Amino acid sequence: MxxxxxxxxxxxxxxxxxxxxxxxxxxxxxxxxxxxxxxxxxxxxxxxxxxxxxxxxxxxxxxxxxxxxxxxxxxxxxxxxxxxxxxxAGQQHHDHLIDVESGAVIEFSSDAIEELQRRIAADLGYELVRHRLELYGRKMRPTSRRKKG
Structure with missing residues (x-):
């Protein structure tokens, strides 16, 4: 199956x-x-x-x-x-980045972000039970480089 x-x-x-x-x-x-x-x-x-x-x-x-x-x-x-x-439902935990121009939803995982969130909750006296993180952005445009000379 x-x-x-x-x-x-x-x-x-x-x-x-x-x-x-x-x-x-x-x-x-x-x-x-x-x-x-x-x-x-x-x-x-x-x-x-x-x-x-x-x-x-x-x-x-x-x-x-x-x-x-x-x-x-x-x-x-x-x-x-x-x-x-x-x-x-039931997928491994992940967060989302939403492209504000196209509406595309990109899934990502970051151990550093997960640790930071746990640490923030602990610093405030909480144990993190669950969370959702949504980032909103647009594709960065490559900067044009000037040729020397």
């Missing part, structure tokens, strides 16, 4: 646990989500799935995503643009 198939099976189990029956449209939504390596929003998931089933409704996507979030199968992120984006 591939990673995508495993994620689909986990998602299906989460929907069944929530009392939903598995329809072809829900299976399609789950497959699109499982194949996603970006942070799609509901409209992006809808667009990808709609290409395979034009009878799909956006409300079905929203309901399915809400149940998956409630069941803990996915995490919802609301970045600065206000659009809810989703990613698979």
């Amino acid at each position: 591939t990673g995508v198939e495993q994620r689909v099976a986990v998602f299906e189990g989460q929907l069944r646990d929530a009392g939903l029956r598995m329809t072809q449209q829900r299976r399609l939504i789950l497959r699109v989500l499982a194949e996603s390596d970006d942070h799609p929003d509901a409209k992006g998931i809808f667009t990808r799935a709609f290409a395979h089933d034009p009878t799909l409704s956006l409300s079905t996507v929203y309901r399915t995503m809400k149940v998956l979030e409630t069941q803990g199968a996915i995490e919802r992120h609301s970045f600065e643009d206000g659009v809810s984006r989703y990613e698979h």
